[in-house]
Amino acid sequence: MSAAGAADAQSWAEPAAARTWPGVRAARIAALKGDASSRRFWRIHLDPRPGDAPASAIVVDLGPEDLPAYVRALGLIPNPPPEPLYLNVQRFLKSIGCAVPEIYEFSAADRLILVEDVGETALFDAALAGTEKPSTLYRLAVDELLLIHVEGTRLLSDACVAAHLSYDARLFRYELEQFVSDGIGSLGVAAPPAGLETELDELATRLGNFPRVLSHRDYHGNNLWLQHGRIRVIDFQDALMAPAAQDLAVLLTTRDTGRVISTATESRLLDYYLAGLARRGAPALAQDEMLESYRLCVLQHSLKIIGRFNALERQGKPGYAGYIPYAIAEARRMLMQTDEFPTLRDLFQANLESTDSA
DSSP states (O other), rough: OOOOHHHHHHHHHHHHHHHHSTTTEEEEEEOOOOOOSSEEEEEEEEOOTTTTOOOOEEEEEEEOSOOHHHHHOOOOOOOSSSOOHHHHHHHHHTTTOOOOOOEEEETTTEEEEEEEEOOBHHHHEEEEOOOOOSHHHHHHHHHHHHHIIIIIHHOOTTGGGGGGGGGOOHHHHHHHHHHIIIIIGGGGGGOOOHHHHHHHHHHHHHHTTOOEEESOOOOHHHHHHEEEEEEOOOOOOTTTEHHHHHHHHHHHSTTTGGOOOHHHHHHHHHHHHHHHHHHHTTTOHHHHHHHHHHHHHHHHHHHHHHHHHHHHHHTOTEEEEEEEHHHHHHHHHHHTSSSSOHHHHHHHHHHHHHHHHH
């Protein structure tokens, strides 16, 4: 993070904080680690703290683009939205009681937002620390996800941009293409085997046929934070309509989540989610259909991650290669549960055998 960027953020945050909490100044600024997007983040420490002023707030630089690359590439929104997706989706999620950060101030000209600081404890880190059982902590995440899936879907209106975006067969297939272009080298294969493209077409088509709910899209343990005993939800600006199992697949298997979520815990949390739907009287797939959609979502997500993280490493964004073995293992686990997708199954099985022999 450049010193100039931090100075610009602080110079903007100082008057913004003073307007929000008269008498407060932005005393100190610290850059926060972002992820794969172009957004940047700083924690602004506030001093003094009269009235209800918090100890800190977060400055978010939205970056140059409001629309994700896949939305632009596929033309999913024909006209530019009138406001950043972050503002639009936050407003809706807040209206249904989802624990998203408060927005204190926004500058369209600077593309900067001053938002609530939701703490320093990511869900994944809390589970890894072992102060509470991972299953206990992740049930809190499932509870918040049920709110988004059930109440979010029921109350969704055209005013929320997520209502106009669908994780359909075309988008699932678009993401899988990066596995072909950037991912299969991780399996020790120089070129796509015959039949691979057909199987990826089938996978995307089947996923596109499942009913959709309002989805966070990137609902994993580093986008969920623990604060005062509740899950706080961030990085929600890419919300769209998707199969319910997509969020569950991300929550329970993405990156190195397997370090804290065993297969037994995964099964219990899926049961907990289905029981939560029943308690709320929400429409739901039959259990066997739900588990099938989950298996397919985990497979698609894992393939996407293998390609995506390889591409990020090549773009000079280090730190993602370490997650690729986990994604390979998750894809293989899903493929070994079925006789479907024989080309993919043989590809991942051959990779396992070559790894074992090495």
